[in-house]
Amino acid sequence: MRKLKMGMVGGGAGSLIGAVHRSAALMDGQIELVAGALSSTKEKAFASGQEIGLPEERIYATWQEMLEGELSLPEKERVDFISVVTPNNLHFPVAKAFVEAGFNVVVDKPMVHTSEQAQKLVEAVEEREIVFCVTYNYTGYPMVKQARYMVRRGDLGEVRKVIVEYSQGWLAGDVEENNKQARWRTDPEIAGIAGAMGDIGSHAENLVSTITGLEVSEICADLTTFVEGRRLDDDANLLIRYKGGARGVLIASQVAAGEENALSIKVYGTEGGLRWNQEEPNCLIFKPSGAPTQVLKRGNDYLCKAAKGVTRLPPGHPEAFIEAFANVYSGVAEAIRARREGRTLEGDAEFPTVYDGARGVRFIEKAVESGMSEKKWVGFS
Incomplete structure (x- = not known):
C-alpha cells in the first residue's frame, strides 16, 4: 500500500492550524506531504517549504502555480489530494479550482463565505466525483x-x-x-x-x-x-x-x-x-x-x-485534539483508496463532507x- 501524496495550501511559518493538519495527516503512516504553496509571499512560501523538508521542485510560490505544476506531472506522481488551511476568503477559489481539475480536497471550516459559493462547490464535487472533506475535527x-x-x-x-x-x-x-x-x-x-x-x-x-x-x-x-x-x-x-x-x-x-x-x-x-x-x-x-x-x-x-x-x-492513555484530526484524515484516505479501487464503503463517511460544509x-x-x-x-x- 503506497502512501497517498498530500499537497498543502497555506499553513506556513507561524500557522498553528497548518502544523496541526500536517501532524494529523501523517500520524498513521498512510499519507506523506510532498508539495505545498504555504504562504502569501514567495519568500515565506519557500522558507516554510524548506523548513518542513519539501523537495524544492514541489515548493510553489502560489496556489495557482501549484495547480499548474501538479497537473504538468504524470498522473501517478501528482498529489492525491490537497489540504486547504488558508484564511476563509481563499477557501472557495482554491477548493473550486482543484476540484474542477479533478483533485480530492480537504478544506478547513467554515467551508466558504456564502451559500452561493457552497452550492457551486457541491455541484463541482458531484460532477467530478471526488472526495471532499471539511475538517470539523471534533x-x-x-x-x-x-x-x-x-x-x-x-x-x-x-x-x-x-x-x-x-x-x-x-x-x-x-x-x-x-x-x-x-x-x-x-x-x-x-x-x-x-x-x-x-x-x-x-x-x-x-x-x-x-x-x-x-x-x-x-x-x-x-x-x-x-x-x-x-x-x-x-x-x-x-x-x-x-x-x-x-x-x-x-x-x-x-x-x-x-x-x-x-x-x-x-x-x-x-x-x-x-x-x-x-x-x-x-x-x-x-x-x-x-x-x-x-x-x-x-x-x-x-x-x-x-x-x-x-x-x-x-x-x-489520553487521546485528544490532534488524534481527532488524524481520524478525519484517516477517513479521507480510506475514501480515496476505496474510490480508486471501485469499493463501496460501509456506513456513513468517517469525515464531514461537502454537504456538511x-x-x-x-x-x-x-x-x-x-x-x-x-x-x-x-x-x-
Whole structure:
C-alpha cells in the first residue's frame, strides 16, 4: 500500500492550524506531504517549504502555480489530494479550482463565505466525483462517535432538547493589533459575515448534527459585538427549533474571559440524556432515566465499533485534539483508496463532507440574518 501524496495550501511559518493538519495527516503512516504553496509571499512560501523538508521542485510560490505544476506531472506522481488551511476568503477559489481539475480536497471550516459559493462547490464535487472533506475535527473524537451511535440507536429515546456551548476567552480584549489570528478572524473581508458565530459556532452546529441528526427548522439569534471597534460578532446566543419538535440552545462566545476551549454538548431524550466535554474528551456521561449515571471511557471493549475503530491507545492513555484530526484524515484516505479501487464503503463517511460544509454555511447566514432582524425567528429552508 503506497502512501497517498498530500499537497498543502497555506499553513506556513507561524500557522498553528497548518502544523496541526500536517501532524494529523501523517500520524498513521498512510499519507506523506510532498508539495505545498504555504504562504502569501514567495519568500515565506519557500522558507516554510524548506523548513518542513519539501523537495524544492514541489515548493510553489502560489496556489495557482501549484495547480499548474501538479497537473504538468504524470498522473501517478501528482498529489492525491490537497489540504486547504488558508484564511476563509481563499477557501472557495482554491477548493473550486482543484476540484474542477479533478483533485480530492480537504478544506478547513467554515467551508466558504456564502451559500452561493457552497452550492457551486457541491455541484463541482458531484460532477467530478471526488472526495471532499471539511475538517470539523471534533467529529473525529471516539466518544463523539459513541454519542452518535447511542443517540441514533435510541438509547435516549426521542430527542427533545440539545444544549451546545463553545466558549473561549482569547478575544475578551482588544488584541487584534498584536495577534495575526485575531486580525483576520475579525475582518469581514477575510473571515466572512460572522465572527464567533462562524469561527466556533459552526463547530457547535456541526457537533449537534453529527450526534443527533436533527434538522433545523427555525433559528432565533442574538449576536453581539462586545469589544469596541470590532467589526464582527464576538458573542452569539441562539434558540433553535428542529424538525420533529426538538428544541436547542447554542452558545458561541470568544469573549468568555477565563475560558480556553470549552466546547460541550448535552442531549436529552424521553429515556435519558448524555453529556460530552471537549476539554475532558475521553469520557462520555450517560444518564438513563431511573437508573444510575454511567461514565463511558475511551478505549474499552464495551464501546461501539466506530469509537473503537479510531482509538490508538489502551484505556487511561489520553487521546485528544490532534488524534481527532488524524481520524478525519484517516477517513479521507480510506475514501480515496476505496474510490480508486471501485469499493463501496460501509456506513456513513468517517469525515464531514461537502454537504456538511454547505449546511454549516447556511446556518451561519441564517444566524446572522436572525441577529439583524426585528422578527427574530428565521426559517432555515
